[in-house]
Amino acid sequence: MAEMTHEELTAKVMDLLEDVCGDDEVRRHMDDDLFGLDLLDSIAAVELLVGIEDEFGISIAPTEVPRNEMNTPDKIIDQVEKRL
Amino acid sequence: MTLFSDASFFILLAVAIVPAAVIGLTEHSLRHYGVVLSAVLVAAAFWGQPVQALGLVAYLVLSRCALCWLARDPKSERRFVAASLVTLCPLLVYKVSVVFSLSLWGFIGISYITFKGIQMVMETHDGLITRKDLGFEDWLYFLLFFPQFSSGPIDRSRRFAADAHGIPSRDEYAGLLARGILLLLLGAVYKMVIATLIHRYYSPTVWGTGDFGTELWAQVKTAYLYGGYLFFDFAGYSFMAMGASYCLGIRCPRNFRAPFIATDIFDFWNRWHITLSTWFRDFVFMRITRWLVRRKIVKGRVRVAQCGFLANMLIMGFWHGITIDYVGYGLFHGVLLAATEGIQKRSRFYKAHRHDLWFRILSWFVTLQLVILGFSIFSGQISMLVEGAING
Numbered sequence: 001m002a003e004m005t006h007e008e009l010t011a012k013v014m015d016l017l018e019d020v021c022g023d024d025e026v027r028r029h030m031d032d033d034l035f036g037l038d039l040l041d042s043i044a045a046v047e048l049l050v051g052i053e054d055e056f057g058i059s060i061a062p063t064e065v066p067r068n069e070m071n072t073p074d075k076i077i078d079q080v081e082k083r084l
Numbered sequence: 085m086t087l088f089s090d091a092s093f094f095i096l097l098a099v100a101i102v103p104a105a106v107i108g109l110t111e112h113s114l115r116h117y118g119v120v121l122s123a124v125l126v127a128a129a130f131w132g133q134p135v136q137a138l139g140l141v142a143y144l145v146l147s148r149c150a151l152c153w154l155a156r157d158p159k160s161e162r163r164f165v166a167a168s169l170v171t172l173c174p175l176l177v178y179k180v181s182v183v184f185s186l187s188l189w190g191f192i193g194i195s196y197i198t199f200k201g202i203q204m205v206m207e208t209h210d211g212l213i214t215r216k217d218l219g220f221e222d223w224l225y226f227l228l229f230f231p232q233f234s235s236g237p238i239d240r241s242r243r244f245a246a247d248a249h250g251i252p253s254r255d256e257y258a259g260l261l262a263r264g265i266l267l268l269l270l271g272a273v274y275k276m277v278i279a280t281l282i283h284r285y286y287s288p289t290v291w292g293t294g295d296f297g298t299e300l301w302a303q304v305k306t307a308y309l310y311g312g313y314l315f316f317d318f319a320g321y322s323f324m325a326m327g328a329s330y331c332l333g334i335r336c337p338r339n340f341r342a343p344f345i346a347t348d349i350f351d352f353w354n355r356w357h358i359t360l361s362t363w364f365r366d367f368v369f370m371r372i373t374r375w376l377v378r379r380k381i382v383k384g385r386v387r388v389a390q391c392g393f394l395a396n397m398l399i400m401g402f403w404h405g406i407t408i409d410y411v412g413y414g415l416f417h418g419v420l421l422a423a424t425e426g427i428q429k430r431s432r433f434y435k436a437h438r439h440d441l442w443f444r445i446l447s448w449f450v451t452l453q454l455v456i457l458g459f460s461i462f463s464g465q466i467s468m469l470v471e472g473a474i475n476g
Contacts, residue, residue: 042365043389046373061210062370063240 004084013077016051020044026073033071040071048076058083085128087192087234088275088324096125101265101331108257114333115248118229119221121332125230129192136191139174143191147171147201148223155208155215164209171201175403183406193234195403197227199363204241206367213242222248231328235321237339237359239329247334257333264330267323274320282313288465290472303469307460314459315343318357344455347448348428349420352455360400369396386429393421404462413462420454 004012017026021039034040040048046062053059058080070079085092100121107114130137150170154163174189175198181188204223207213225248226241252260286309291299322339329336339359346352353361373392376382382391394415401414427434437443460466 041389042369043373043377043385043392046370046388047377047385050374050377061207061212062374063207063366064210064212 006081009081009084010077012055013052013080014073016048016055017073017076020048020051030073034073035067035071052080056080056084085131087125087129087230088321093125093128096128097268097328100125104331105261108252108261108331108333109254111251111254111257113249113251115221115225118248118332118334119225122225122228122230122233126228126233129230129234133192139189139191139194140197142189143174143194143197144224144227146173151201151204151208151218151223152215154205155213155218158208158211158214164205167205167208168202171205172198174198179402179406196232196234196236196238199236199238199360200227200241202367203238203363206371207242217242217245229329229334231325231332231334232336235318235325236357237322237325237337238363239334239336239359243337244334250333252333260330260333260335264327267327267330269327271320271323271325271327274316274323276320279313279316279320282309282316285309286313288463288468291469303460303465304456307456307463307465310463310465311344311456311459314463315340344452345448346451346455347444348451349417349424349454352451353417353421356455364396364400368399369393372396386426389425389429390422393425394418397421409461409464409467412467413458416458416461420458 014027017034018024021034021044023039025037026034026039029037029039035045045067049060049062060079060083065079070076085096087093104114104117104121107117127137130140147170150167154160154167157163174191175194177188178190178194182190204213204218204226208218222245223241226239226244229239229244232239286306288306288310289302291303294302319340326336326338337359339357341355341358343352343356346355369392372395373388376388376391382388395418397414397418398411399414400417401411404410404413428438438447457466
């Protein structure tokens with residue numbers, strides 16, 4: 001995975017997010033709180049973590065990242081990128 | 085001596101705050117002082133109760149060994165399960181033995197020390213706590229920290245250690261100290277004045293022979309008085325614990341946030357005994373739902389959430405105690421959360437009206453009645469009434 005570019009990673013995370021949120025609306029809110037917009041809830045967040053694990057092979061524990069550091073698409077991409 | 089209850093404790097606390105203030109205001113670390121003070125006050129709480137003291141020491145030795153053993157190979161599932169069982173063991177032994185009127189391995193603070201121990205085991209397994217974070221003094225300080233020792237709030241070890249190691253500036257500490265003293269006073273008023281006053285009027289009675297309305301009103305009044313008493317007693321205690329923590333430079337998390345203005349049952353659990361509900365969210369609910377999602381055992385997000393809520397609250401009920409009242413209370417809230425999840429995710433009516441003022445007021449009113457009904461299950465009022473009805 002080392003050769004994955006930022007654009008490829010963004011595309012993959014956004015596909016995953018669209019799938020988890022069930023709404024392509026999420027692509028228009030790169031810097032907005034997805035919990036506040038009702039696009040994510042606690043179960044969707046769990047599905048997102050499991051999805052990230054399946055897709056990228058990285059595991060993020062439930063208490064690893066405070067919610068306010070993983071509540072927007074940009075921040076989610078950033079958290080994944082940090083761990084790759 | 086009982087922590088946050090006896091006059092002797094408050095005298096000791098008042099005396100102990102003076103050196104803490106001097107150390108904090110001169111920008112020195114309060115950690116060593118906090119450790120010694122906690123050890124002394126916890127020892128005083130166990131004074132004259134050698135069996136309980138032995139139970140605590142045995143717990144500390146066992147859980148320390150299990151945790152260090154896990155930390156050497158944190159990803160090992162076998163070690164994780166074994167360490168979790170060892171850490172849970174005294175609480176399980178105690179809660180089960182109480183059913184048989186034995187109360188084996190019980191000691192003051194057993195529930196709360198177990199929550200803290202399990203958090204460390206889980207986060208060590210998750211790779212968030214490493215061997216270098218498990219220094220003996222830090223570990224002991226976290227577990228024995230006297231303000232949170234007997235009844236919470238349930239702090240988290242990484243957050244706690246960051247505070248314990250940080251040395252706040254003079255101004256920062258002065259702010260903490262002032263807030264700490266205010267919280268101690270506010271908590272004392274809540275617990276010793278308001279809760280005591282309410283308790284004076286609280287006298288549960290069996291269903292009498294009067295007409296239905298009168299009897300129902302008497303029961304409702306009892307349930308409300310109990311709810312009010314429970315809130316002021318526990319929130320008062322929590323504010324005092326928070327205040328004492330602040331005086332020692334530890335920013336103890338808040339436990340209550342006006343729970344009776346909650347507009348739905350989720351909102352209630354974000355406001356009532358917050359450190360317990362967030363502990364359960366992170367270490368029970370999230371783990372169960374993650375497991376269900378991974379294994380694809382339950383289909384559909386709403387169903388997964390509902391199973392998670394039911395299991396979560398049932399476990400919370402069993403934690404309170406293996407009695408019909410406590411388990412019933414857990415089941416009651418599990419069903420309420422599951423039903424609320426279903427309504428909020430599926431009901432078009434809910435989605436169309438949830439922001440309307442009338443709907444919010446109605447939702448608040450219904451939530452409050454359900455919360456009070458829950459307390460009457462918890463207090464044993466409902467089982468007493470049911471028993472009375474059966475026995476005539």
